[in-house]
Amino acid sequence: MKTTVINGNPGRRFFTLIELLVVIAIIAILAAMLLPALNKAREKAKAIKCLSNQKQIGTAITMYLDSNNQFFYSPSVATASEAGDPANGMNVMWSVRLKLDKYLPTYNIFYCPTNTITNDLNCSYGSFYTIVSPNYPNYPAVSMKNQKYAKVGFSKLALIGCSWSVSTQKQCYRMIFSGDITSEPYGRPFLTHANQVDLLFADGHAAAKGINELKPLYCPQIYLTNPVNIGSAADRSGSFYYKL
Numbered sequence: 001m002k003t004t005v006i007n008g009n010p011g012r013r014f015f016t017l018i019e020l021l022v023v024i025a026i027i028a029i030l031a032a033m034l035l036p037a038l039n040k041a042r043e044k045a046k047a048i049k050c051l052s053n054q055k056q057i058g059t060a061i062t063m064y065l066d067s068n069n070q071f072f073y074s075p076s077v078a079t080a081s082e083a084g085d086p087a088n089g090m091n092v093m094w095s096v097r098l099k100l101d102k103y104l105p106t107y108n109i110f111y112c113p114t115n116t117i118t119n120d121l122n123c124s125y126g127s128f129y130t131i132v133s134p135n136y137p138n139y140p141a142v143s144m145k146n147q148k149y150a151k152v153g154f155s156k157l158a159l160i161g162c163s164w165s166v167s168t169q170k171q172c173y174r175m176i177f178s179g180d181i182t183s184e185p186y187g188r189p190f191l192t193h194a195n196q197v198d199l200l201f202a203d204g205h206a207a208a209k210g211i212n213e214l215k216p217l218y219c220p221q222i223y224l225t226n227p228v229n230i231g232s233a234a235d236r237s238g239s240f241y242y243k244l
């Protein structure tokens with residue numbers, strides 16, 4: 001290899017252009033190998049943080065139920081642009097209710113780390129339509145004492161999850177498992193964690209579920225007193241959102 005002699009100093013050596021290019025190429029190859037692994041680790045960390053958030057929310061919901069004779073919290077507000085104002089007798093959104101009643105210290109917990117939308121709703125998780133209240137005269141309140149829920153099994157009863165709404169992100173606070181995604185603005189299970197959605201179940205555990213695992217799950221709906229089987233093939237084929 002050629003040694004460049006400058007100013008009569010034979011011990012001093014510089015890289016040739018070719019050598020520099022080789023070094024740069026090696027660094028680029030190493031970076032290309034490492035970056036996907038780093039991104040994967042970052043995504044994994046977000047999924048774990050999401051599960052942690054949901055478990056904390058699960059503890060808060062349990063405490064709320066214990067304080068309210070096992071009835072669920074107040075319903076979502078009628079319009080998603082409002083978070084609700086309890087001072088004016090309005091129903092408030094579920095996340096607002098849990099925060100206002102001091103079951104959770106901060107709204108940050110109500111955001112999936114992959115969906116940090118900024119809106120006035122204080123959450124990007126969707127609560128399934130358990131959020132029924134006697135204040136809504138047309139809809140009966142939902143109680144965890146409902147025998148049918150126990151029959152379904154609390155470990156299969158999904159309460160909240162990562163949510164996405166196609167029409168407006170403001171609607172992701174309420175999540176359903178079925179229906180026409182093109183016309184309904186409601187949030188849907190958002191398969192944002194490596195094609196899985198993190199879900200909190202009524203027994204307090206949180207877990208990531210793939211699209212095929214959602215089939216046997218049940219969720220209570222707002223208009224019904226019975227839990228609804230979400231498992232129709234048509235629903236599954238059209239109602240879930242993958243990470244955009």
Ligand SMILES: [Zn+2]
Pocket residue numbers: 047050112113114162192193198
């Ligand atoms: Zn999530």
